[in-house]
Amino acid sequence: xxxxxxxxxxxxxxxxxxxxxxxxxxxxxxxxxxxxxxxxxxxxxxxxxxxxxxxxxxxxxxxxxxxxxxxxxxxxxxxxxxxxxxxxxxxxxxxxxxxxxxxxxxxxxxxxxxxxxxxxxxxxxxxxxxxxxxxxxxxxxxxxxxxxxxxxxxxxxxxxxxxxxxxxxxxxxxxxxxxxxxxxxxxxxxxxxxxxxxxxxxxxxxxxxxxxxxxxxxxxxxxxxxxxxxxxxxxxxxxxxxxxxxxxxxxxxxxxxxxxxxxxxxxxxxxxxxxxxxxxxxxxxxxxxxxxxxxxxxxxxxxxxxxxxxxxxxxxxxxxxxxxxxxxxxxxxxxxxxxxxxxxxxxxxxxxxxxxxxxxxxxxx
Amino acid sequence: xxxxxxxxxxxxxxxxxxxxxxxxxxxxxxxxxxxxxxxxxxxxxxxxxxxxxxxxxxxxxxxxxxxxxxxxxxxxxxxxxxxxxxxxxxxxxxxxxxxxxxxxxxxxxxxxxxxxxxxxxxxxxxxxxxxxxxxxxxxxxxxxxxxxxxxxxxxxxxxxxxxxxxxxxxxxxxxxxxxxxxxxxxxxxxxxxxxxxxxxxxxxxxxxxxxxxxxxxxxxxxxxxxxxxxxxxxxxxxxxxxxxx
Numbered sequence: 001x002x003x004x005x006x007x008x009x010x011x012x013x014x015x016x017x018x019x020x021x022x023x024x025x026x027x028x029x030x031x032x033x034x035x036x037x038x039x040x041x042x043x044x045x046x047x048x049x050x051x052x053x054x055x056x057x058x059x060x061x062x063x064x065x066x067x068x069x070x071x072x073x074x075x076x077x078x079x080x081x082x083x084x085x086x087x088x089x090x091x092x093x094x095x096x097x098x099x100x101x102x103x104x105x106x107x108x109x110x111x112x113x114x115x116x117x118x119x120x121x122x123x124x125x126x127x128x129x130x131x132x133x134x135x136x137x138x139x140x141x142x143x144x145x146x147x148x149x150x151x152x153x154x155x156x157x158x159x160x161x162x163x164x165x166x167x168x169x170x171x172x173x174x175x176x177x178x179x180x181x182x183x184x185x186x187x188x189x190x191x192x193x194x195x196x197x198x199x200x201x202x203x204x205x206x207x208x209x210x211x212x213x214x215x216x217x218x219x220x221x222x223x224x225x226x227x228x229x230x231x232x233x234x235x236x237x238x239x240x241x242x243x244x245x246x247x248x249x250x251x252x253x254x255x256x257x258x259x260x261x262x263x264x265x266x267x268x269x270x271x272x273x274x275x276x277x278x279x280x281x282x283x284x285x286x287x288x289x290x291x292x293x294x295x296x297x298x299x300x301x302x303x304x305x306x307x308x309x310x311x312x313x314x315x316x317x318x319x320x321x322x323x324x325x326x327x328x329x330x331x332x333x334x335x336x337x338x339x340x341x342x343x344x345x346x347x348x349x350x351x352x353x354x355x356x357x358x359x360x361x362x363x364x365x
Numbered sequence: 366x367x368x369x370x371x372x373x374x375x376x377x378x379x380x381x382x383x384x385x386x387x388x389x390x391x392x393x394x395x396x397x398x399x400x401x402x403x404x405x406x407x408x409x410x411x412x413x414x415x416x417x418x419x420x421x422x423x424x425x426x427x428x429x430x431x432x433x434x435x436x437x438x439x440x441x442x443x444x445x446x447x448x449x450x451x452x453x454x455x456x457x458x459x460x461x462x463x464x465x466x467x468x469x470x471x472x473x474x475x476x477x478x479x480x481x482x483x484x485x486x487x488x489x490x491x492x493x494x495x496x497x498x499x500x501x502x503x504x505x506x507x508x509x510x511x512x513x514x515x516x517x518x519x520x521x522x523x524x525x526x527x528x529x530x531x532x533x534x535x536x537x538x539x540x541x542x543x544x545x546x547x548x549x550x551x552x553x554x555x556x557x558x559x560x561x562x563x564x565x566x567x568x569x570x571x572x573x574x575x576x577x578x579x580x581x582x583x584x585x586x587x588x589x590x591x592x593x594x595x596x597x598x599x600x601x602x603x604x605x606x607x608x609x610x
Contacts, residue, residue, distance in 0.1 A: 007468030011457065018456040018497075204452035204513075207416050208469045209442040 001214045008218025009225075012192070016222075026226060030180050030234045037176050038169045038242055045073070045131040050097040052076045053083050058106035060147065064117075067143050068099070073135045090122040097121050097132055109148065162247070162330045170245070173238035174325040175298045180234055181227050181257065182264050182292050182318050187285040188223045189268030193360075194281040197272075216357055220265045227261050228254070247332035256324050256338070259345050263317035266352035273359040292318040317348045367430050369394050369521050369552040370415060375424035377410050384410040386575035387424065392554060392568075394520075397547050399566030399583075400556040403603060406572040408556040409449065412525050415554070416446050429520060445514035449526040449556075451506050455499025459490060459509045462498055463516065470517035477516075484512040488542060504535035511542070521552040528559065540565050560596040571599060573606045 016022060050068075054061050069076045074097070081088055089095035100118035108115045119136055121129040145151075163170045196202040196219075205215060238244045267288060275281040294300065295313040302313050313319045320341035327333030335342065370392035377385040385407045392398045402408045413419040415428050417437025426433040429443045453462040463484065467477035485491055488508045493501055498509060507527060514522060524543075528536045540562065547553055555566065563569050563583060570580040579586060579602055583595055592598045 003468055003471055007465055011454065011461070011465050014461060015454065015456050199455075200448060200450035200452040201454060203418065203448055203450075204446070205469070206418055207441055207444070207446040208466070209438060209471075210469055 001211060004210055004214045005218040005221065008215070009222050012219070012222035016226075026184070026230065027233070029184075030176075030230045031237060033180060034173065034176055034234055034237050034242075037172050038238075045128050045135075047072060048074050048096045048128070048132050048135075049094065050074045050076045050099055051079045051081075051086060051089060051095050053079045053086075053098065053100045055103040056101050056105035056107075060106040060109055061101045063147060064101065064105075064140075064143055065099070067146075068136070068139055071135075071139075073132075073139075086120060090120075090124075095122070096125075096128060097136075099136075112148075169242050170330060171326055173234070173242060173244050174329045175296075175322060177231055177234045177238075178260075178296065178318055178321050178325050179289075179293060179298060180230050181260065181321075183289050184230050185223050185227045185261055185264040186268045186271070186288055187282065188226065189220055189265050190271035190275070190281040190285045191278050192223065193219055193269065193272035194275055194278050197276070198278060212357070212360065216269065216360060220269065223265060223268070224258075224261050227264075228257070231257060244329070246329050248328035249332075249334070252335060253325065253328045256321070256328075256342060256345075259342065259349065260317060260321040260324075262349040263345055263352060266349055266356055267317075269356040269360060270352055273356055292316050295319060296322045298322060314344070315348075317345050320344045320348075367427075368392060369396070370398075370426075370428050370554065372415070372426035372433075373424055375411065375414060375426050376422045377407075377414060377419065378422045383575050385414070385421075388572070388575075388577045390570055390577060390580060392552060394552055395547060395550050396568060397543065397553045397555065397566045399563045399569035400554060400572065401558065401560075401563055401569050401599065402556070402572030403558065407575040408572055409525055411572075412446075412523050412554070412556060415440075416444060416523055417441050442517075443520055445517070445519035445522040447510050447514045447522070447524045447527055449529055451498075451503075451510060453498045453506070453510055453513060455497065457498060458496060459494040459498055459501070459512075462509065463494075463513055466513045467516050472516060480516055484515065487545075488512050504531045504539075507531060507535070507539060508542075511539075515546075519551070521554060522546065524553065524555045526556055526558070528557065528562065536562065560594065560599060563595050563599075569595075571602055573603055578602055578606055 016026075052065055054065060065076055068074050076099070079086070079098075083098075083100065086095075086098045089098075098118075098120035100120070102116065102118075105115055105117075117140070119133065121132055123129050193202070196205070235246075239246055268285065271281055271284045271288070275284055295302070295305075295309065295316045296318040297313070298318075302310055302319065305313070323341050324333075324338050327338055368391050370390070372391075373389045374387045375385060375389070376383065376387050388407075388411060400408055400411070410419065414421045414433060415426065417428075417433060417440045421433065428440045431437075431439045431443070433440065453459075454465070457465065460481070463481055464477065467480065472480060485494055488511060490505070490508060490512065493505045493509070498506060501509065511527070528539055531539065536559070543553055543555070544565075555562075557563060566583065568580065568582050569586070570577045572578070579598075581589070586598050587593065587595065590598045590601055592601060
């Protein structure tokens with residue numbers, strides 16, 4: 001059995017080596033994904049282009065605008081369109097926000113009357129809009145305090161533990177590790193087995209005395225190894241290039257990743273038993289990856305999802321792994337904190353693996 | 366010892382379609398048995414059942430004395446199978462393919478080395494063994510596949526249209542090799558639709574629409590049906606069957 005499995009692994013790696021496109025893809029893909037997601041898909045909202053309509057144009061109103069743009073959040077420029085057409089700038093994607101300061105701003109402030117400031121936001125990106133609104137609210141509150149010397153009885157002091165700067169790259173990179181592992185292992189294992197079926201080499205293997213379990217392990221171990229290599233590349237780039245802190249235990253991360261691979265390879269194998277051609281397998285694997293990605297909490301917090309979708313996330317092994325990687329890397333979580341996630345992955349893995357292994361019989365249909 | 370292949374009323378249905386319809390035959394040890402039939406007659410389905418790849422719907426069968434329902438894994442150890450589709454890895458060299466199958470059949474390393482050299486010499490693979498299998502001309506691929514199927518010295522070799530798409534010279538050389546194998550005691554079970562190849566066989570059966578309509582030695586069949594060659598016998602039998610339908 002060992003000899004058989006080793007023969008299959010050697011064969012698989014020889015085939016990978018003979019396919020230069022595949023080889024390049026395997027090593028370039030994690031790098032490109034990391035750089036793309038690390039830099040581009042930052043969820044931090046910064047440098048919001050803001051058109052300022054200051055009808056008051058007093059010392060106080062200019063002071064307010066200055067405090068608004070003091071951080072790196074808002075970039076203010078003078079209005080260049082009549083206020084009635086301000087939405088045109090949104091349509092042309094030149095502006096994300098409009099601030100309107102009424103002409104009685106300083107007058108009312110000096111009389112300690114209530115003043116209303118208008119803010120228009122481009123809601124076509126609801127995420128950016130709500131974050132911008134949050135910043136503006138905070139800055140306005142600080143302005144109230146500082147300029148008017150108001151003494152607010154309740155003051156909120158906030159601090160993000162584990163990620164004090166709220167750098168999105170810190171939680172993106174662990175997420176990418178999870179995404180990469182899922183994509184690579186589901187797709188490679190599904191297509192690797194279907195390719196052999198398409199070419200007729202699987203039939204040739206099936207007339208040999210090879211055991212079903214030996215055949216499955218021999219087909220799957222190479223992809224697990226590739227998965228670990230990809231993961232290590234992603235982690236190395238994350239830590240060396242993006243300076244991501246690594247708070248937890250490396251051994252635990254790799255061990256739990258091994259359990260996670262068990263679930264994704266099981267899914268890949270299931271796909272290979274449910275499809276006949278590489279194209280079908282590819283689409284199926286792609287569909288699974290997207291589902292896993294969307295319901296994993298990678299971009300969208302699971303707590304924000306409608307209840308019924310939240311239920312769906314429990315059927316996604318990546319959801320548990322996402323918690324595990326982020327937990328271990330950012331918070332140094334240990335196994336007694338993560339045991340529920342581990343248990344869920346083990347159950348998912350056992351079910352999908354057993355089910356697929358039973359479907360993967362050595363007889364043709 | 367017992368016969369190499371014995372099947373009785375072997376049947377395989379796929380839904381409504383009956384691919385193999387109650388066929389019975391016996392293949393003796395050391396025989397070259399030709400399994401003839403038009404395309405779609407059910408030859409491949411029958412061979413797959415004999416190799417333990419496909420479960421029959423009904424009927425009984427033994428290969429090398431092993432039951433095709435329950436002992437298919439023991440059958441696999443004792444037979445070689447060469448499918449009609451080239452089924453070695455095109456992106457591995459000939460040598461790598463042979464080494465791979467040697468390990469799958471659990472040949473000890475030293476024995477595998479000896480076997481490999483023997484195959485290279487016997488099948489004249491010398492120039493081609495280190496080239497990628499996918500880049501070889503069809504005739505050489507066929508020989509390579511034969512070498513892989515023979516590594517574990519099977520006592521029965523199933524060949525499903527082994528010479529499809531191969532030129533006449535190659536076909537003749539291939540058959541010379543099969544003769545040598547048969548001389549050394551290997552039973553050969555060959556499907557083909559080249560009638561000149563059928564004449565090389567000790568006995569043949571002719572299959573039509575899932576049923577075996579004739580079995581016998583080529584010369585006997587020619588005599589019985591009063592034809593000069595097998596091609597005419599084949600056409601005569603098939604037309605007669607078609608007329609019945």
